[in-house]
Amino acid sequence: MTHAFVRRIAGGGLAIALLSALATSTAAAQAWPSRTITAIIPFAAGNANDIVGRIVLSQVEKQLGQTIVIDNRPGGGTIVGVSAVARAAPDGYTMLVHSSSFSASYSLHKSLPFDMFKDFVAVVPLGYQPMVLVTATAKPWKTLAELVAAAKAKPGALNYASAGVGAASHLAAERFRLSAGFTAQHIPFKGPVEAMTEVITGRIDYYFLPIAPALANIRSGKVRALAVSTAKRAVALPDVPTTAEAGLKDAAYFFWNGLFFPAKTPSDIVNRLHTETQKALAVAAVQERLAKVGQEPLSMTPAQFEKYFHDDVRDTARLMQTAGAKPK
Numbered sequence: 001m002t003h004a005f006v007r008r009i010a011g012g013g014l015a016i017a018l019l020s021a022l023a024t025s026t027a028a029a030q031a032w033p034s035r036t037i038t039a040i041i042p043f044a045a046g047n048a049n050d051i052v053g054r055i056v057l058s059q060v061e062k063q064l065g066q067t068i069v070i071d072n073r074p075g076g077g078t079i080v081g082v083s084a085v086a087r088a089a090p091d092g093y094t095m096l097v098h099s100s101s102f103s104a105s106y107s108l109h110k111s112l113p114f115d116m117f118k119d120f121v122a123v124v125p126l127g128y129q130p131m132v133l134v135t136a137t138a139k140p141w142k143t144l145a146e147l148v149a150a151a152k153a154k155p156g157a158l159n160y161a162s163a164g165v166g167a168a169s170h171l172a173a174e175r176f177r178l179s180a181g182f183t184a185q186h187i188p189f190k191g192p193v194e195a196m197t198e199v200i201t202g203r204i205d206y207y208f209l210p211i212a213p214a215l216a217n218i219r220s221g222k223v224r225a226l227a228v229s230t231a232k233r234a235v236a237l238p239d240v241p242t243t244a245e246a247g248l249k250d251a252a253y254f255f256w257n258g259l260f261f262p263a264k265t266p267s268d269i270v271n272r273l274h275t276e277t278q279k280a281l282a283v284a285a286v287q288e289r290l291a292k293v294g295q296e297p298l299s300m301t302p303a304q305f306e307k308y309f310h311d312d313v314r315d316t317a318r319l320m321q322t323a324g325a326k327p328k
Helices: 003-031 048-064 079-087 100-108 144-153 168-180 192-201 211-219 267-281 284-292 302-323
Strands: 037-041 068-072 094-099 120-136 159-162 185-188 206-210 223-228 254-262
Touching (some): 037 048, 048 267, 079 094, 094 100, 100 168, 120 192, 120 302, 144 168, 144 223, 159 192, 192 206, 192 223, 211 223, 267 284, 267 302
Parallel strands (some): 037 068, 037 094, 159 185
Antiparallel strands (some): 120 206, 120 254
């Protein structure tokens, strides 16, 4: 038996093995989903990411004909929930519903129990929400320009809330502060509810947060909305000007969210979830519910979303470094 013949046999065996693996993967993808799917949200219920995730996935669940269980796993600055997804089998039955805060994890921690760039595959964005700057109605400033003027008149005297270091509320406020050119004291809270409570009492001067959890307090008159942090006005708050309209060129920042799978999830399953989610986002009732919480569309293919996510991780790292936030 010649060496060439052995190589041909070995090569043929390898080809058969590869074809067999491909066939198994394709069959698994075609059968997906055949049982309950778990969607891990690394935040407590009521967070903007949680609200949007539940709206969209309730429709996806109907389309797939399988239950999608929402599993809220807050803790460790979202690390608890994200780690669970990174360790999960890449079979399409565990997904991650995350947001802009995911990008910040890379800059906030010296080490992580997962690799931001290698352990996840981006599937589909669920849209974005402009961040809105709110202040207590008892505060003297009625416009963003007046707030900026007050901050510059007494450097460091004003304070602002966030839902934690590296949260979207922190990053939006830092981008605004750096663009406007003033200093202020950052007061991080455990979550958005605590932060908003302090704003309403007047103990916190201002707070940038996603529109969804802010709308009820804005509409009830408990807080005043001074600006949204996007290039165009928000559909949910058409009377509130943008930071760009106030003359701040580099203050734009929005809160995005989307779905992720563990790395190595079969591409057929990734594409199926992408397609079904896109269908869900096109349903009139879903669009109506999303519009009510200030969510706006952000359409991308899985490849585009993955590139967007990786770029956002790097951009957020630069912003955190400029803001002086140090990893822990």
